[in-house]
Amino acid sequence: MLIAKIVSEFFAALVVLVLFAGVYTTYEKSQKKNCLMIILMANNLMLLLDVVTWILEYNNMVDFLYVIFTISSVSLLYTSIAAFNYYIYFYLAEKCSISVWFGRIGIPVCLFGILMWLTSPIHGQVFYIEDGVYIHGPLYLHSQIVGASILVYDLILAVIYFRKLELSDFIGIISFMIFPMTATVITMKYPMFGSLLIYLSVTLGILMVYTFMHVQQSIELKRKENALTQERLSIMMSQIQPHFLYNSLNSIYYLCTKDPEMAQKAIGEFSDYLRGNLDSLRTKEPVPFEKELDHIQNYLALEKMRFDDDLTIVYDIQVKNFKLPALSVQPIVENAVKYGVCKSPDGGTVTISTREYDDRYEIIVDDDGVGGYTEAKREYDGRSHIGIQNVRERLKLQCQGTLDIVSVPGEGTTVTITIPKER
Numbered sequence: 001m002l003i004a005k006i007v008s009e010f011f012a013a014l015v016v017l018v019l020f021a022g023v024y025t026t027y028e029k030s031q032k033k034n035c036l037m038i039i040l041m042a043n044n045l046m047l048l049l050d051v052v053t054w055i056l057e058y059n060n061m062v063d064f065l066y067v068i069f070t071i072s073s074v075s076l077l078y079t080s081i082a083a084f085n086y087y088i089y090f091y092l093a094e095k096c097s098i099s100v101w102f103g104r105i106g107i108p109v110c111l112f113g114i115l116m117w118l119t120s121p122i123h124g125q126v127f128y129i130e131d132g133v134y135i136h137g138p139l140y141l142h143s144q145i146v147g148a149s150i151l152v153y154d155l156i157l158a159v160i161y162f163r164k165l166e167l168s169d170f171i172g173i174i175s176f177m178i179f180p181m182t183a184t185v186i187t188m189k190y191p192m193f194g195s196l197l198i199y200l201s202v203t204l205g206i207l208m209v210y211t212f213m214h215v216q217q218s219i220e221l222k223r224k225e226n227a228l229t230q231e232r233l234s235i236m237m238s239q240i241q242p243h244f245l246y247n248s249l250n251s252i253y254y255l256c257t258k259d260p261e262m263a264q265k266a267i268g269e270f271s272d273y274l275r276g277n278l279d280s281l282r283t284k285e286p287v288p289f290e291k292e293l294d295h296i297q298n299y300l301a302l303e304k305m306r307f308d309d310d311l312t313i314v315y316d317i318q319v320k321n322f323k324l325p326a327l328s329v330q331p332i333v334e335n336a337v338k339y340g341v342c343k344s345p346d347g348g349t350v351t352i353s354t355r356e357y358d359d360r361y362e363i364i365v366d367d368d369g370v371g372g373y374t375e376a377k378r379e380y381d382g383r384s385h386i387g388i389q390n391v392r393e394r395l396k397l398q399c400q401g402t403l404d405i406v407s408v409p410g411e412g413t414t415v416t417i418t419i420p421k422e423r
Helices: 001-025 031-058 063-095 106-118 140-160 167-189 196-239 244-260 262-283 287-311 332-343 384-398
Strands: 127-130 133-136 313-319 348-356 359-368 402-408 414-418
Touching: 001 031, 001 196, 001 359, 031 063, 031 196, 063 106, 063 127, 063 140, 063 313, 106 348, 106 402, 140 167, 167 196, 167 384, 244 262, 244 287, 262 287, 287 313, 287 332, 287 348, 332 348, 332 384, 384 402, 384 414
Parallel strands: 313 348
Antiparallel strands: 127 133, 348 359, 359 414, 402 414
16 A cells, blocks of 8 residues: 555656646746646645655654654645635636735635644644654644635636636636545545545646646647738738839839840849748748848849839848748838838938847848838838738747837938847
């Protein structure tokens, strides 16, 4: 029996350790993640300490060390319950307006339960040691009810806010509450199991929460992928506009008679430009900057063909070995040409630069056009503003990047894209 108890709890501790690694490496940083990690750490230590107490009891070493380990493992159980109460609160707070006290109520209750166990070696009401034997005191049942009351409270919260919960999370949450409560009832009837069933039931509940959270995360990831596809389609369509196609084809038509060789080159650039837009639809991951730069150069070559000396292009590329979302710089360059330089009577210059720093890469698109752009006033037309928002959201979502705009009337506009280096 002892070997079965030790093996089952040690195996459960390994499972919890794997779950902890999974949560730490795959889940986005949030208060919910922090609560789940606290629960997993507490559960892991709780199982290992309980293994030690079984060994000590088997070897008739129910002494001071045994008492310390027993109180510690029970205290970790209360910690798990309090952290789970906070987990419920943070989850519901994402879905609706709810008071923070719904999450805090578990702390004083669980602290009271821990205090009952900490002081029991003095008053002997929860447990006591007699002739080397561990015995439950008259308040042992009450100490169990203290922890169970928070689980019942969480269960009531889950039922009340059922419509706010995802079904997968609801099942996981219910499992974490029902399994330990069921194990507590069984332990009361069959004391020979000791804390084994309760601790294993907590581990099983955590496993259920993790499993159903993972299902929900997969659903959310699929939603984000669909949203990215729609964004790529939106920005691609925003680049292939009828007037741009008309102007480019008209310029090529004019060159066919004036400069056939130049016309042939322009057709190639036009084809590459369209291909670059279409390729972006098939690209789910960030692309090398060189690929984005090729697309920018194809676009600017077509615009240069139209505006000739009114448009000067400067490339100051000092670094290329990084990645960024597809079509994240080209829309910025287009805005610099159309709404900066080409609105200026004397034309102007568009400068594209890249820089590398210890913690980041920067792409700077600068023009000396009319300036005065502010997102609040939406000086650009609606499509251009949406394009900038689209780029900013994709930068944040795909690589934690940022986009900043500085625009001075009469002097021009500078757009800086920052890509953090991977740690």
